Amino acid sequence: MSFKKLKLPYSIKTTKENPNDSLFEPLLSNSLSYKVAVGYFSSKWIKDVAEGIANLASNGGKAYWLISPQLSKSDYEALISGSNSDLYRERVFKQSFQELYLSLKDDTLAAISWLIADGILNFKIAIPCNNLDGIMHAKMGVFEDENGNKIAFSGSYNLTGSSKGNWERIDIFTSYSSEESEARLKDIEVDFDEMWEGKDSNLKVYTPSDTSLAPYIEFTQLNSRPYRLKMKYSIPKHFLDDNGELRSYQTDAVNRWFKANGRGIFCMATGAGKTVTALSAVTKLAAHTNSKNSTLFVLIVVPYTHLAKQWCTEAEEFGFSPIRCFGGVTKWEGQLVQSLTSSIIQHFGVTLAICTNATFTSNSFKRFDTYFSKMPSLLVADEMHNLGSSEGLKRLPSTSHYRLGLSATPHRHNDEEGTDELYKYFGDEVINFTLEDAINNKCLTKYFYYPTLIEFTDEEWEDYKELSRQISRLINFGKNGEVKVSELAKTLLLKRARLINSMENKYKKFFQQVRDVGLKKHTLIYVGDTREGDLRAVEYVVKELGTTYGVSCNKFTAETDLDERSVLLDNFDKGETDVIVAIKCLDEGVDVPSTQHAYILASSTNPREYIQRRGRVLRKSPNKEFAYIHDYIAVPPNFDMDGFSPEDLKIFKNLFRRELARIEEFAQLAMNYGDTLELFSSIRKKFDI
Structure with missing residues (x-):
């Protein structure tokens, strides 16, 4: 729902109403983005607005929280002076997140753990410096809905459960009610963005380490996701022309693949954008899955780790949160199991994983073959010719519903048998966009x-x-x-x-x-x-x-x-x-x-x-x-x-x-x-x- 349909006052006082009920819950439930900088926040506040944050996740939204931990004088001086700063910072921040972890009840802990694991809830920690020696005591935030409408708040309200019992006032500004209100909102958002990006000279801003957040990630392996993760998948604007369209041959390739019941090969010259074309097809299929409240397992297999990282970066641009199945099985196995199991239990959700050929052909990955038959599934093979060896062909899941092979050169050199087997598995070429085509279309020099x-x-x-x-x-x-x-x-x-x-x-x-x-x-x-x-x-x-x-x-x-x-x-x-x-x-x-x-x-x-x-x-x-x-x-x-x-x-x-x-x-x-x-x-x- 658009923010414009919400009836919000110019300010909220805790003596008259509960800010969680009248402001935070309705805004979070209709937001795609929530930026907040606050000096104090606690598990009680998280519990109060848990439903709203879960709705933010279901909307495909993300939250960015800039917080400031309570520090002893010695800790503060050590962090600011730089002496043993790495050791102090790790100890202090780990302790802060551990205290929050221990204070959360199981249901709320599951929610915040999954929000962190899904990359929806992003933390940064701000420590004042230079002439400031207190805490980062900002009390402001900005919400944004799917139509680009924004609402900002500023005031004496802390994100703590007890603050609703204090006399507090929160001022509210919108991007659409008046020029003055929009100007005040922009001022708040500029301040936040500078703080978040570390451009405020009076703040030192840190991102929590994996070690600090590890207890939350581990907790997700024991609990199912307590909300439906309905991501908003879309093709990034910089891949589209002025009419909001892909290049005509890319659109044609996607349409032909769907016409072939989701099977086929994109034979496209290097530099013609086969990764973007493939992710556009995946995006269209994922969006259809969401519209039907169904499930989908997408596995993208690539030859090398550096390629896998490139795919992950681009997949994130399309709105996915890829599970990175490379760099050691212990880093991803639990996350992939949990995501797939949760989707099956809830009968909803898209899981997209990216792995290397080495991972795909390993014994540790064989346990996931069963998921290709348990739910609708898509196998995407980049540089598909690499899977034409006897070992690679054996690992291609026969129960995968949809299949997409990608290569500028799908035919294997001196291996007609391997080539034939790849074409039998993936299907015919739905596009053959040659290097000459790419040069003529000004895709290449x-x-x-x-x-x-x-x-x-x-x-x-x-x-x-x-x-x-x-x-x-x-x-x-x-x-x-x-x-x-x-x-x-x-x-x-x-x-x-x-x-x-x-x-x-x-x-x-x-x-x-x-x-x-x-x-x-x-x-x-x-x-x-x-x-x-x-x-x-x-x-x-x-x-x-x-x-x-x-x-x-x-x-x-x-x-x-x-x-x-x-x-x-x-x-x-x-x-x-x-x-x-x-x-x-x-x-x-x-x-x-x-x-x-x-x-x-x-x-x-x-x-x-x-x-x-x-x-x-x-x-x-x-x-x-x-x-x-x-x-x-x-x-x-x-x-x-x-x-x-x-x-x-x-x-x-x-x-x-x-x-x-x-x-x-x-x-x-x-x-x-x-x-x-x-x-x-x-x-x-x-x-x-």
């Missing part, structure tokens, strides 16, 4: 492609030929044309690929280009997981660029921890680091939109790898008109091939066919396609390729 021929040294070429001969003897072709590759052949194929990625002349040519024209900011260099002398290739290139050429650069590898990655990519985006030298870990899911120049010193014959890499470089970014891709193509020494034996010529043709697949994929959409075509058409003609 136009680019130039510069392939350069690199000759093997004589020794490298002899090694390459010998490996090729051994591999050819170990590969068998079945009756239906299927390729059978032995384990030894796989080892030799990997060794041959490493040989191509570590070609001596690739590095000579690259550093010659660095000497001649230098490197621009926002440059990404891909190298192989090989060695150059005593160093890994990634470390060798970083060292050479830094010491010999004075280039500001960093490496990005699988060993780079998540926090360091975040700092590294942020510095790269801001131009504080000019160059990133990476191995394969930048292929899937890591956004580096500011990348404008790419040098591919190492690649593979797997289309998924080089298509993903191109997508990294083409993402849109401010002041980025074009992208530039430099590719290094392996060819034999003495490239005219005159006098080569038929066997050598055959080996070269096979090599060049594999390289040519990448060249053509990159060249056909490049701005300088004609130049590339001219360079390689003569080679194809000469060697009948």
